[in-house]
Amino acid sequence: MLVWILRALAVFGSPLLAYYFISPDWKGVLAGTICGLVLVGMEILLESINLMTFIIGVAGALLGIIMARLVDSLLMQLDLPQLTAVWMKIHVLVQFSIVLLGTMLAIKKAPEIDDLDKDITAINKRRGSGFKMLDMTAIIDGRIMDICETHFLSGTLVVPRFVLTELHSLAESPDQLKRARGRRGLDILARLQESKDIPFKVLDKDVAELREPDAKLVRLARDMGASVVTTEFNMHKLASLEGVTVLNVNDLSTALKPVVLPGENMSLFIMKDGKEKEQGVGYLDDGTMVVVEDGRRWIGRRIEVAVYSILQTSSGRMIFAKAKWDAKQQQQQAMQEDATHEAAQAESRNRQ
Numbered sequence: 001m002l003v004w005i006l007r008a009l010a011v012f013g014s015p016l017l018a019y020y021f022i023s024p025d026w027k028g029v030l031a032g033t034i035c036g037l038v039l040v041g042m043e044i045l046l047e048s049i050n051l052m053t054f055i056i057g058v059a060g061a062l063l064g065i066i067m068a069r070l071v072d073s074l075l076m077q078l079d080l081p082q083l084t085a086v087w088m089k090i091h092v093l094v095q096f097s098i099v100l101l102g103t104m105l106a107i108k109k110a111p112e113i114d115d116l117d118k119d120i121t122a123i124n125k126r127r128g129s130g131f132k133m134l135d136m137t138a139i140i141d142g143r144i145m146d147i148c149e150t151h152f153l154s155g156t157l158v159v160p161r162f163v164l165t166e167l168h169s170l171a172e173s174p175d176q177l178k179r180a181r182g183r184r185g186l187d188i189l190a191r192l193q194e195s196k197d198i199p200f201k202v203l204d205k206d207v208a209e210l211r212e213p214d215a216k217l218v219r220l221a222r223d224m225g226a227s228v229v230t231t232e233f234n235m236h237k238l239a240s241l242e243g244v245t246v247l248n249v250n251d252l253s254t255a256l257k258p259v260v261l262p263g264e265n266m267s268l269f270i271m272k273d274g275k276e277k278e279q280g281v282g283y284l285d286d287g288t289m290v291v292v293e294d295g296r297r298w299i300g301r302r303i304e305v306a307v308y309s310i311l312q313t314s315s316g317r318m319i320f321a322k323a324k325w326d327a328k329q330q331q332q333q334a335m336q337e338d339a340t341h342e343a344a345q346a347e348s349r350n351r352q
Contacts, residue, residue, distance in 0.1 A: 007043070011036040130155030131226035132247065135217055136163055136170075138229045140185040143249050148198045153247075156199040157192060157229075160220055162206055164189070166213055218242050254312075260284075260319060262307050268321070269302045270295050280323075290319045298323060 011033070018032025019025075075083060132155050138144050139159070147153050167189070170182030192200045207216040218239050221228050227245040230236060239246045260266070270280040273296045280295025282305075292298075292305050305321040 007040050010039045010043075014039070131158050131221075131224055132156070132229050133158045133160070133217060133221045133224075133226045134163070135214065135228060135230045135232065135235055136166055136185065137232040137235065138249060139163070139167065139188050140181050141231045141249060142184065142188050143253070144229060145188055145191055147249070147252070148192070148195070151197075153229075156201055158201050158203050158224075158226060159189065160203045160205065160217060162213055162216060164202060214238060218244055254317060260307055260310065262309060264307050265304055265324070266307065266321075267302055268292065268305050270298045270300065273299060284319075288317055288319060290321055292321050292323055294323045 014036035015029045015032035018028040018035065022028045022031065078084075132153060134144065134157060144153075144157075148157070167182050167185045170178050171186055173179045173182060192198055203220070205220060207219045210216045210219060214235055215238070218228065218235075219242075220226070221239065221244045222242050227247050228235065228239045229247045229249065230239070231249045236246050236248050268282040268284075268290055270282050270292060272281050273279060274281045274291050278294050278296050280292040280297075280299055282290045282292060282295075284290060290305070292303075295303070295305070304324045306324055307319055307321045309320040311318045311320070
């Protein structure tokens with residue numbers, strides 16, 4: 001609506017101004033009308049031109065004007081009457097040609113500006129400045145924030161705009177679980193952006209020929225020489241096939257788990273029964289599941305177990321152990337725990 005008001009002001013206001021300030025007759029009205037129509041036509045033409053292209057074109061025109069002025073001044077300084085006379089006849093045409101050439105070259109080279117971001121990242125790569133590109137699973141997981149705060153991850157964290165859009169769509173999902181995961185991811189990104197110690201950047205770059213977000217992210221990481229940070233097994237394999245370095249948070253977590261060797265003894269609290277007969281299941285402090293043979297009878301108690309096998313997979317680690325056969329010792333330990341528990345209850349009743 002505002003645009004049409006301005007157009008009407010140009011069409012009807014220009015004739016009035018020309019009538020009162022230029023010529024109070026039909027010639028002034030005609031000149032003002034033509035001026036107003038030209039203004040509206042130029043506005044419609046410029047509306048279809050990209051803003052960056054327009055700015056670059058204006059910059060090219062200004063550069064052309066400067067070059068034309070420099071040539072004009074140089075010829076005047078030579079003080080050659082014949083050359084000066086020829087120049088005075090053609091200088092308007094030459095200046096117009098230089099300005100137009102500068103504008104055309106600037107507009108022609110405008111699409112190449114989009115490649116500057118890639119060139120800059122390539123320069124940074126050669127200088128040793130690493131980029132870590134986060135996928136959606138690593139953002140939602142949240143452990144990336146703790147890793148960065150402990151300064152174990154160096155370089156700049158990069159999140160492509162399409163990943164941010166995907167997170168926003170997930171946060172608006174009607175499914176409650178998906179909505180919670182999306183909002184958690186957005187909260188993690190907000191914390192990363194607010195942190196002064198963590199370099200963070202949202203990359204406004206897309207890969208138009210690819211549709212899948214994972215494929216786009218891997219392509220961008222490959223072009224930029226960046227590493228991909230993820231928790232997803234499929235993304236890990238895809239990036240590895242493309243020759244991109246992958247930083248898997250799950251692999252890091254597995255590598256930092258306490259080392260347990262077969263033959264070692266440990267104290268373990270048996271929480272529940274296992275899938276097989278007489279099995280019990282307990283967990284280490286880091287969440288590793290321990291399957292204990294003959295451990296069902298000790299559910300709800302802490303016993304000594306002996307590790308005999310460790311199974312390592314891409315999804316985690318599982319430890320197999322056996323309950324020690326010193327039944328007398330196990331029974332004494334159970335009696336001590338019962339006595340301690342009863343004493344604590346008695347003391348609590350006395351206080352009440």
